[in-house]
Each structure stands twice: as C-alpha cells, then as structure tokens.
Amino acid sequence: xxxxxxxxxxxxxxxxxxxxxxxxxxxxxxxxxxxxxxxxxxxxxxxxxxxxxxxxxxxxxxxxxxxxxxxxxxxxxxxxxxxxxxxxxxxxxxxxxxxxxxxxxxxxxxxxxxxxxxxxxxxxxxxxxxxxxxxxxxxxxxxxxxxxxxxxxxxxxxxxxxxxxxxxxxxxxxxxxxxxxxxxxxxxxxxxxxxxxxxxxxxxxxxxxxxxxxxxxxxxxxxxxxxxxxxxxxxxxxxxxxxxxxxxxxxxxxxxxxxxxxxxxxxxxxxxxxxxxxxxxxxxxxxxxxxxxxxxxxxxxxxxxxxxxxxxxxxxxxxxxxxxxxxxxxxxxxxxxxxxxxxxxxxxxxxxxxxxxxxxxxxxxxxxxxxxxxxxxxxxxxxxxxxxxxxxxxxxxxxxxxxxxxxxxxxxxxxxxxxxxxxxxxxxxxxxxxxxxxxxxxxxxxxxxxxxxxxxxxxxxxxxxxxxxxxxxxxxxxxxxxxxxxxxxxxxxxxxxxxxxxxxxxxxxxxxxxxxxxxxxxxxxxxxxxxxxxxxxxxxxxxxxxx
Numbered sequence: 390x391x392x393x394x395x396x397x398x399x400x401x402x403x404x405x406x407x408x409x410x411x412x413x414x415x416x417x418x419x420x421x422x423x424x425x426x427x428x429x430x431x432x433x434x435x436x437x438x439x440x441x442x443x444x445x446x447x448x449x450x451x452x453x454x455x456x457x458x459x460x461x462x463x464x465x466x467x468x469x470x471x472x473x474x475x476x477x478x479x480x481x482x483x484x485x486x487x488x489x490x491x492x493x494x495x496x497x498x499x500x501x502x503x504x505x506x507x508x509x510x511x512x513x514x515x516x517x518x519x520x521x522x523x524x525x526x527x528x529x530x531x532x533x534x535x536x537x538x539x540x541x542x543x544x545x546x547x548x549x550x551x552x553x554x555x556x557x558x559x560x561x562x563x564x565x566x567x568x569x570x571x572x573x574x575x576x577x578x579x580x581x582x583x584x585x586x587x588x589x590x591x592x593x594x595x596x597x598x599x600x601x602x603x604x605x606x607x608x609x610x611x612x613x614x615x616x617x618x619x620x621x622x623x624x625x626x627x628x629x630x631x632x633x634x635x636x637x638x639x640x641x642x643x644x645x646x647x648x649x650x651x652x653x654x655x656x657x658x659x660x661x662x663x664x665x666x667x668x669x670x671x672x673x674x675x676x677x678x679x680x681x682x683x684x685x686x687x688x689x690x691x692x693x694x695x696x697x698x699x700x701x702x703x704x705x706x707x708x709x710x711x712x713x714x715x716x717x718x719x720x721x722x723x724x725x726x727x728x729x730x731x732x733x734x735x736x737x738x739x740x741x742x743x744x745x746x747x748x749x750x751x752x753x754x755x756x757x758x759x760x761x762x763x764x765x766x767x768x769x770x771x772x773x774x775x776x777x778x779x780x781x782x783x784x785x786x787x788x789x790x791x792x793x794x795x796x797x798x799x800x801x802x803x804x805x806x807x808x809x810x811x812x813x814x815x816x817x818x819x820x821x822x823x824x825x826x827x828x829x830x831x832x833x834x835x836x837x838x839x840x841x842x843x844x845x846x847x848x849x850x851x852x853x854x855x856x857x858x859x860x861x862x863x864x865x866x867x868x869x870x871x872x873x874x875x876x877x878x879x880x881x882x883x884x885x886x887x888x889x890x891x892x893x894x895x896x897x898x899x900x901x902x903x904x905x906x907x908x909x910x911x912x913x914x915x916x917x918x919x920x921x922x923x924x925x926x927x928x929x930x931x932x933x934x935x936x
Contacts, residue, residue: 402915410436410908414445422448438896440473440904445895452914453481455883460858460913468905470649472689477898481891484732487775488887490514493898498645499688499728501767503537504586505817508848512857512866513841515774518882521798526833529561529570535826538817539585541592543846545819548582550599556611558582574625579615586644588651589666592621595641605809614639631668635660645687647694648709659683676705676713688728690735697725717752729769731776733901738766743780758793768816772823773841774899779813801827801834821876842866842874860916870926
C-alpha cells in the first residue's frame, strides 16, 4: 500500500491534539492546546451538544488551513429523535466567505415534497475558485416531472409524474456506472410518486393524482387517486403501508421524519398524520384558524415540526403533543414551497416572487434575497458549504453568495414559448454532487464543484467513529475503520488566507449545530493511511503493510 506523503516515511504521523471530552475540553496530548466550551454538558460518555448553540472551540492550527496534510478522528452519536438535525461535527469554515472544510451529517427535509438526505456523513472543502460542471442524466421513464428525490442505502432514487408509457408515477434508481435508470416499479396506479423519505432504515413513497394544470400543463389522462404510502421491498415491488384517513383522499403531498415518526401530509384535502413503523396513525390535523388550511411542505428544526401553507397561510409549527402555532408570513407570499436550514437558521422559499426569507422567531421573517425576477423558489439544498435554489418559471438554479445576493448559475429547462412554467422542483446531495430534477422535461441533472466525500448510506443509531484525512491531493472519509468515500482535491484551489485566524470548531457546520454526543477527538499532523485508521477500531492491518 502506498504510504501517505508526510515527509519522513520512517516516522509515524504525529498526534498534535487529543480531547477526550469526558469532563472538560482540555488537551490530553501534552501540547497544551485546550479548548473552550459553550453550552456543553459533560457526562460519562462525552460532551453533549444541544443542536442549537453548543460548540467546543479549539485553537487555531496552522496544520488545518489546506497547505499541509492533516487527519481528524472523533467518536459521536446522533440525537435527532426530537426534531433536531444532526448537523456539523467539526469545521474550519468561514460563514461570511462560505469557504473552508467541514465534517457534517446532512439531513434535509422540506425540499418541496420530499426528504432527500437522511443522516449522510460528509467531508468537504468549499472554495471560492471552484467551477460548476453540469451533467444531464436524461428523463427517467420519459416522465414530465422529477417530483421526489431520496438518497437511500448508497443509491439515488427519484419519483416521477406521468410516465410516458402508461401515465403512472414510478420510482427509478440511478446506475451511475451505466449512465442508466433502473425501473423500481410503480407503487400504485396513480400518476405521480410525489414524495420519498427514509424512515427506520426503509424507503417510503407517497403517491398522488397530480393535477398538472397547476403547472400550466395538459392534465394527465390518468385519473386514478393516490393518497397512499408504500414501503419498498426491492426490485419493482412495494407494499402498502398506509392510506391517509381523509375524505376524498387522493394525494400524499410530503413526507418527512420527526420525533421518531414518519409524518405524511395530504396535498389536495387537508391533514397531517404521524405514523410509527408499524403503521399506527396519530392525526395531527391541519393548521390555521379553522384547522383546514391546505399545506405544501414540512421540515424539522430545533425541536419543532414546521409546515408551509397555501392560501396565504404562512408557516406554522408544533410538537406531537402540542397544537399548531402560527409563525407568521410576509406580504408577498401566498404559498410556502420549501424550507432549508443554513448557517443554523431556518429559511423558506415562496411564491409569487422567488425570494428566500429567514425566520427571526415569533412571527417575524427577514429578507434573505431575491432570485432575479423569477416567481417561485422550489428545490433548495445545502451543498458543501454553499446554498442553492431552483426556480420557476425559468427553470434556473441560483447560488447564494451572501448579503442577500443570489447568482444564476444554470438553466436546466430551455425556454419554450409553448411552456409557461419551467420548474427546478427537487434537489439532493449524492456521491459528491448536487442533483436537481425538473419539469416539464422530467430530467435529472447533477453539478460538481468543490471536493466532497459523501457516505450515501444513513448512519445508524449508536456510536460511530469518523476519521477524515487530507493529503493535498484528496479528501478521504472513514466510518468505523472503513474507507467509505474519497474526493480528488487540488490544494492550489484552496485559499489558505480565507481560513487565517479561524479556529477548529467542534459541533457546528455549514448547515447547523450538532445534536448528540462527541468524544475522543484526535488531530494529526499528516494523512493517516487506511491501516492506521483501521487499527483505531481494532481491525487488524492488512498482511504485507508496514507502518
């Protein structure tokens, strides 16, 4: 095995910091690089991070600015059961410049109708010099809309509206190696698979009779109602999990996971429902003065379930054992289409102007910027330290550059005088890329930019060890002693001055603060090799390899 380039190959990689976090954040390596704790509770198992404000700030290290190889190891367990996102584990990252590296666990919900990412561990480096490179993956089944995306068990799945062959909604899985889409079947005979989510290690799909006139398209000839939730059993087979208990049920408008429940929202009739893994249902009702407001999307944030509404209803939130509480609206907004959490703050995207708003608490929202003269924000995603949004009617993708400035970086639906609305409806982060799905061509696109190593299988409950290494040519991500992902990295694209004076921060990332427990942090002045990482977990070195 090739040895890491750490200077003298006869010497082991030097550990330059060790923070057990059992009772405090002092450095036990003997180097005296003690940390400073904020809103941390120390217990027998490690340091407890509250998912809102907890951090451990370690000193500034010259070894972590991109000009030298380094490695970082830590043990952690996620606590996201009560509506907190897992968030960032460690970073040297400038929020103002949106540059630097991060080790994070990405969960995203409220991306219009779907939950595209669930507990996906990532190690990435965001720069100012990267170049967006787009790839067209075609139209799965020649459908008209990519209505849902979900990263599940190492694969990207998409749900479609109105498959060309039979006008049914289907699920497809991307085969990147073959540049092909694998048909995973149609859960029922309705025209759309509108929502996808992972829950308890299984993939779930929500079906709908989508009314295409809302997108200024001809209606689908398929009038079969949806309104059911299905669980994937492999191949092209799905088993019925639940039917939404509402009159005239025909649509599952969104799925997400909150407080250890699968939350399903009806789209045309009103109503929200919480399911356990056995299909037992708790009725949460609909928000609004009369409990009849039509809703569009849902997302957990800092302990609450947030829901975006139609009919100028604005935003509401609740816990399972509490009623809906009104969280306000803005004058220009008659529909809330998406949620995102970026830099630890809740954002919403709206119609009838393509504006993002930031939640300030109570019923107050502040302006987070307008995407040119577009009319609606739909797909939105945190991708490797930056924030992206998709719009209508142009079918554009924008990148947030700070100070309420959004830059148009792509046109994913070509202008057509016969098409009134072109949408970038869905987004997901998979295999180091940002994926986006559109209407009316029903295409999937991907964009790569800065190096990002992703673990596209969700982390289980319990303790894990993450190790990241940087050797100036690649980022490597290890989970529990096993290499799970790598990304090529050109250190010449990294501006070390952007990280000057920035400490190594534990418990925070570009998306949000960490919720869970962290212990046994180790920092090394060099890139560990795979056998050195394996030995941390007690895995024997491969025969023939030496240290």
